[in-house]
Amino acid sequence: MINDKHIRMFSFKNYVNCLFFSNEKIPLFIEKDDRRLNVIETGQPLINHSWFSADSDNFVNGLSHEVLSFARFLVNWKYDADAATTCMISSHSSKVRYG
Numbered sequence: 001m002i003n004d005k006h007i008r009m010f011s012f013k014n015y016v017n018c019l020f021f022s023n024e025k026i027p028l029f030i031e032k033d034d035r036r037l038n039v040i041e042t043g044q045p046l047i048n049h050s051w052f053s054a055d056s057d058n059f060v061n062g063l064s065h066e067v068l069s070f071a072r073f074l075v076n077w078k079y080d081a082d083a084a085t086t087c088m089i090s091s092h093s094s095k096v097r098y099g
Contacts, residue, residue: 015085023047035087 003009020028023045030037046052052059 013085 022028030039047056
């Protein structure tokens with residue numbers, strides 16, 4: 001629902017995917033039964049990895065050279081439009097852990 005000042009309230013479908021990255025142990029508070037979010041723990045902060053800490057500025061600046069090829073990859077990705085707009089039932093307490 002959109003409820004802005006001085007206009008009538010209206011609603012529309014919204015399909016948004018957001019990624020949050022943080023060095024904090026608890027970067028975002030999520031209600032226990034909120035099924036809209038999936039939390040993935042990826043391990044240690046980047047600064048703890050030698051491949052990043054050796055020259056972090058160069059690493060970050062180098063990412064700009066990958067943007068166009070990554071955009072092409074995303075544009076050509078085959079996906080199921082119905083599945084992309086369907087809420088999946090998952091356990092609110094489960095976490096996927098990588099690294």
